[in-house]
Each structure stands twice: as C-alpha cells, then as structure tokens.
Amino acid sequence: MEGPSHPPPSLDPGKASFSPPELPLPPPPPSEAMASGTVSLNSDPLSSDPHQSCPSEDLQATASLPLLDPQSSPMEPANGGAAAPSLVVDSENAPPPEEAAPPGKKRRRRKRLFSDMVPTRRLRVLRPATSRAALYDEKLMDEIIRIQIDDGGGDSQKPRQRGRPRRTSSSGAGGAGGSLAREIDVEALIAVAVGFPGDSLTEEEIESNVVQIIGGADQANYIVIRNHIVSRWRSNVSIWMTPDHAMESIRSEHRALVMAAYNFLLEHGYINFGLAPAIKEAGWRPPGAPTRADVIIVGAGLAGLAAARHLLSLGFKVAVVEGRHRPGGRVLTRKMEGNGVVAAVDLGGSVLTGINGNPLGVLARQLGFPLHKVRDKCPLYLPDGRAVDPDIDSKVEVAFNQLLEKVCKLRQVILEYVKSVDVPLGTALEAFRQVYGVADTLEERMLLNWHLANLEYANAALLSDLSMAFWDQDDPYEMGGDHCFIPGGNVRFVRALIENLPIFYGKTVSRIQYGSDGVLVYTNGQIFRGDMALCTVPLGVLKKGSIEFVPDLPLSKQEAIKRLGFGLLNKVAMLFPRDFWGGGIDTFGHLTEDESQRGEFFLFYSYSSVSGGPLLVALVAGESALKFEQMPPVEPVERVLETLRRIFSPKGIEVPDPVQVVCTRWGADKFAYGSYSYVAVGASGDDYDFLAESVGDGRVFFAGEATNRRYPATMHGALLSGLREAASISRLAKRRSAAPPTRKADIREQSFDLDKLFENPDASFGGFSVLYDPCSGHLDSLSLLRLGIGERNLESYSHFLYGVISRKEVVELAALDRDADRLGLLSRRSGTKLVGRKGLGISGEALISRIKAARNTTALTSDMLTQRNY
C-alpha cells in the first residue's frame, strides 16, 4: 500500500494529546455484506413491515395496469397459454393530458456519474486538479474504509489497545510517535471520506464556534479529536457513541474540546445517525433544552425524511407534508409479478455510487441489508448482435478519454484567460473529434456515440446543454469504493426511515409564506403553521414555479434555479419468465447506427441477482429520453424487445415476451419534472450553494440533491443535505432562543456571523465593503469583498454577495464611481463571480478564519487593556 499523498495533519505528533492508540487491525475476512460479486438474496425482499405506515400504492400500483390485449399485442406469450404480459406506464409519472409537453419541444435533461461500472471509469482521471484532490488518495482511502467496514462487527467500544503489532509507518517514523502519526493520518483520511477537510475546519464548524480562537493550538487539537471521534464511530456504526467513549483515548484535560467535537458531530449527523436499534433507542435531546420549534418539511424524499428524523432526535416537532400518496420521492421501488415470477425494481435511484463514506452504506450496515457489488463486466453489442471487437472497443475508449482530456485542457486555458465564457461540452467534444479525426469507421463512430450516451446518462443531460467548464465540478468529492445495489430495492431504506414520522400524504404544497414570526405552508385543503419550513422539492418543481414563495425568493436564488439544469433519464423495466441473458453480468450495452437514438436502450441492467426475479432494466438517456415520453406506451416496449432480439437471436437465444413491463416518465411527473440536476451551460457549482441558502432570516431552509454541491444528483447527496439542513435549523433555533431578537437587524447579525466582521470594514465604497487579509499588506494578498443587494433599510441591505479578490483589485474598484462599473470591472477583468455566503470555497473560508483570528486577538487585547485601566 502506498503512503498517503496528503500533507500530515498540522498537529505535531510529538505534542499530541492522545495516548498512543492502537493501529487498525488487519482486515478480517470480508463480511457477507461486502463480499464482492453476488451475495445471498434476502429471502423475501418485498416483505413489508406491518408496523410502518408506507402506503401500499408504492409497490402495488402495477396491479391496476392496463393489460395489453393478447390477441393484438405483439407481446403475446410464446407459450401460447400463459398470462398476457402487462404493460405499465409508471402511473404516477404518466402525464395528465394538460401536462404533456408538445411533441418536439426541447426539454433539458441531465446525467450523473453512475457510469463507473461501465468502461468509462477512466473518466476519473480527467478530474481537474484541485487542492482537494491532492488530499485524497482514493486507493488508500478505499482500503482504509474497507478495513473500517469489514471491522464493523468487532467490539469497537473497547479503546484501542497499545502494543499490538503495527504496520510500518508510511512516513518511516518509528516508535510510539510514528504509530501515533500514522493513526492520525488514517483518521484524517477517514474524516476526508466522510466529507471533512482532514486538517482544517469546515464552515459549519467555524459557524458553530467549536474552538474559541481560529488558527491556534486548540484548533489543531480539535481537528485531531474530531477525526478520531468520526473514525471511532464509523468503525462500529451500530452503537450510540457517548462522550465517555470518545474520551477513552484522550487526555482528560482536553474534555472541553472533546465535548465541542462530540456535540458538533452529533448535531450535524456525522455520528450516531441512522437506524440501528441502539441509535433509535438512545435518541438525543440537547441537555436541558426546552421544547424546540415546529418545523414543516415539504417533501418525503430522502432529504426530507433524513431531516425529519434528525430534527426529531434534536428535540424539534416536525410535520412532513408530501404531495404523493407514498414516501421516497425519486426513490421508487415497485413490485412486478406475473406467471409465477416476482421482482422488485428501482424505477428511480438505484445504485449506491461509491460505498465508502456513503451514509446509505452506513444505514445498510445498521439495518443488516446485504450489498451487491455491481460487477465491472459490460459486454457491448453491435446492432446486428455481434460482440464489439475488443481491440476497437479499447481503442475508442482511449480516444474518448483523450477527447475529454483535450476539453479539460481547453477549459483550463479558457478559465485562465477568458474567464466566464462557457460552451456546451458536446460542442467542444465534437470540435476536438473532428480536429483529431477520432472514430472514422462506422463501428468506431457507434462506439464513440455509446460513450457519449453514457455521459448523457450520468448527467441526465444532453451534451449540448452540459457546461464544459463545470459539468464535473463534483468529481473531486466522488465517494470511493464499489457501486452497489440493495437486494430488494431502495424502498427498504425508505420504509426504515419513515418509521414513526408524522407524514401527511396527498398534500400538494402551492405556497410557502414566511415572515419574522414564522411560516405558513399552504396545501390543498390545509394550511400548516410552523416556526420554520424546510423545502426539499426537486429542482424541476422549483423551476416550474409550482410553489409560490411569499415574499419572492431572493434574486440570487431565482437565478440559480434558472441556471442549473434538471434533466431526464427514463427506464423500461421488464420482468421475464426466465433469465435468458445469463446471470454472470450486471450490465450489457447496445450500439446503434442512428446517432440521434444513441441514448435509447444503450445500457441494460440485469437485476436478476438482487430483485428476486428475472428482471432487466433498459436505460433511455439523452435526446431519446425526451422522445420516449411522447411515444404511446406500447411503442417503446416493441422497440426494446426488437433490440433484445437483435442481440440474442443470432446467438440462438430466444427472447421470451416479458411478463410485465413498466416505463417511467419522470419528465411528466408533476412532483419531479425530471430526474436529477446537472450543471448547465452558464451555471457552476456555486449555484448548488445558492439553492442551499436559507431565506427570510432563517425561516425557510432548502435541502435535496440539487442543494448539495459535492454530491448532487445522488441519493446520498439528498440524504446528506437533509442532515445538513437539520443542523442549520438547530443552530438557528439555538441562536434565536439564546437572545430573542427584538429587531430585524438582530436576527441578521445572529444568522450571519460575517456581518459582525463587516461592521468595521477595512474599506467601503458604494454598496461594497472590504476586509483585508490581516496577515499581509501586499497588493497581491487576498481581500474579502461584500456587496449589499436588495432592499436597503437604515441598518443594512436585505442580502449580501461575497467574493475574494486581490488588494490591488480593491484599489481599482474603489477608484470607480458607480457600482455598475465596479461589477463590470469585476466580471471583465478578473472574472470574479460574487457568490452567497456558502459559496466562498476553501480560499474564502481560510481568509475568513484569518480575519476572525486577528479580530479575536484584537478584541482580547483591548479587553485586557480595559480591565487594566479599570
């Protein structure tokens, strides 16, 4: 194993306050859950829990589907006498007549990188170089987390023993100091996998004041302690970890830091979250906390459910308001059956992408769900059924990745010199393809188109809509480890998550009204009143304007909603009387000569190993996903069967008629209007942060996959966003109850700690104010810029945007007369984009830490002086 590629934590191991802890044990044999390849199938993957209130509509809707007339249907069973196949257009996704988009109307679609199980996995090498990527050694991380996962059954309650055989330290340091350094490294890496910077504070930690002084020795010790607690709990996620457990290997004089880290991690759902019996039993109420506020949660998808559970555990009262008659949102598992076969199919979110660090992996371990690793093998077939020549296959794959590399280089140049210019990824790829003469022959061209379709699938977007500059902005954070299915489908998570939650089904929210005294959530026939609301509806619903916000959402949020893309991926799920394609693979692909159809059934997932029956799912991506929703339901079924027959008949394999077919129409679903978010041309990762920002002085919060800059378009991203916002709500409620605001300005001060710093700016002109880097007076040093926007009252503006620029640029801005000119200069000259508080990025956060530290020191000094004088 190679040593970690990141710098060692800033804490000098020699001065560390830990007792030398024991090193991780060598990995035991893989547990059943993580054994690669197939795992034992849950004997009854569809068994429902009689105690949970999940409405039966979810799994049973297929019972009421229109049966095709066996006389006229081309899908008449070959066995002549067996039941006719039933065809379902996923009923809740079927467009109401008035909602159907006119034929030919161009809609946006998107994708995400679930593609690692197919041969495009080399896409990963194209990640832009970032400081974050440098910290993260994926291979090492995979191994470490796997050790943690595999070690899960061990008694991690016990403190680590000393004096066990140790691995050689990668740094070469020997003795207790070396092992401690190694231990700290390992724990830092685990913290990175969970989403922390291994050796610095997050914005939330700074906001939560986990240490008194930013940048000092306490911060370094805090980080080591935080990483230790996270790693300790991740090694056995079935326990309720107490502060005493955390203290076991830490010296008692650090108790205050341990408590700060423990409380932060608990409140933010990094430890003791989930569904293990010990965790559900223990629950958590903040010590001595009075009854906490009422929160109305809009949407019972993974984000809403995770937030609801976490808020309840933090002592809040919650009500979940859901428009559908079932929970889960875009996680939708249906039961398919007929002719004696039965299977559970995921029509929405399906693959757990990257199991290491993935919170759904934690839930699976807690609930004892086995995981099925999606196998890498993915044979590709030509339109006539012949297998693609392996040499041509690899040649084109290499060429495809080279094209992406060229685009990567191009954008680096563009971003450096031209700044804010963006073009569609598809345009750039095609330009390079022509220049380099890639894919000359028909077979090569078909293969290249297959890869492009795969890219459109991963992003649920047409390449012509996808931002060349930022389409893969989340790549550095991609969860490591295998991609997995949950046998029986992801509804199993949903069922566990809804237990004991107050969910109001069939309540479509049409308006969210907010003010200084609370929120009103209007639904069909009922108004819910609360202190705060959490809106988790999909970006597609926000784009459509189905919910009216009163007052209007800030312009920055409205524009982000417009800029970000929300695209389309559809599925055709087919239950067959038998598995004719062979059980040894989980995926196979199909090529087409017609470029405009490249996304139609380009990839098939076999769910035979995990669904309980012979189930195939065909994906429909890109342009085809749009056309798909305009077709009469029978047409796609005929087409997909034709495709399968072209692949298998030449091999002498008869393709039977399916027993049942379900086609999704996520674009027409009025509770989604699409599948998942993507970075459209002109948008960037900042837009996810804009979407995540709360509005109304902390009255309305936002969660959901499209609010998660690091993990958008995924199930785990949705879940994590729910935990994130539950913590934000809790922080806000604490501040409110600590000092009930008497003036609007008070709330704002509490909500945005930056306001305090900007009370004494180093410079101000027009609507701008500036804080200089206290550590340098050089003209190239960084400065934090703030622009007030929106309504201006006596004290302040209603909203602020921030940016990081050089001190030299500050001087240039100050020399101009009007804010409009200053904005022009910012975008023309430096390409600086002003962003919300959460979008400042690592350099912005580091700058804020330095300013805070310097101001604290000044405040302390003047305090001391006052005392002396006094």
Ligand SMILES: Cc1cc2nc3c(=O)[nH]c(=O)nc-3n(C[C@H](O)[C@H](O)[C@H](O)COP(=O)(O)OP(=O)(O)OC[C@H]3O[C@@H](n4cnc5c(N)ncnc54)[C@H](O)[C@@H]3O)c2cc1C
């Ligand atoms: C076809 C498809 C395939 C996918 N594949 C994968 C995959 O393999 N792996 C992966 O990780 N992710 C995948 N995803 C993405 C993943 O499913 C989503 O990112 C995630 O489930 C979103 O959760 P959420 O809570 O943010 O939103 P949702 O699950 O959409 O929850 C939002 C809830 O709000 C409700 N709602 C909407 N409007 C209103 C209203 N006006 N009033 C009241 N309620 C309302 C909705 O009904 C819904 O229940 C896929 C998605 C799709 C559609």
